Amino acid sequence: MAAATVLGIGLGGFIDGIVLHQILQWHEMLSNKIPATTYIGKSVNMFWDGIFHAFTLLVTITGVILLWKLLRRKDINRSGNLLAGGMLFGWGLFNLLEGIADHQLLKLHNVREITPDKQLWNLGFLGLSILFIVVGLLISKRRKGEDFESTHKST
Known part of the structure; x- marks a missing residue:
């Protein structure tokens, strides 16, 4: 899951930078x-x-290289669940660490600078980050071929 997590950290950073910094401003x-x-x-x-963005590019390239190296091995889990879950976990981890460091501790920026309640947006961002982490872990734990209903039936 480490390679997918690293890839998720890099792509999560790109999504943050492109959507929140550049498109929505x-x-x-x-x-x-x-x-x-x-x-x-x-x-x-x-x-x-x-x-x-240069940092997120380096992290993304590192994640791709780690995944590429894993593909040579025969004993790995090639589940799309592991890849998607690991990437979502990495995105959430990136957002959580970035939100704590940049928004709360260093106060470099807020999720939304022009709003009456900046802290509400910052805390919502952290909450969404935790949700990504939890959902990413749940997805990555599912085995290939399982669906949600078959793993959560009450008997």
């Missing part, structure tokens, strides 16, 4: 410290968003 890497309201503020934030 809810925040940028340092937008709580250096508001992106001037040309210089926007440039500084864009630079650090780029550093963040």
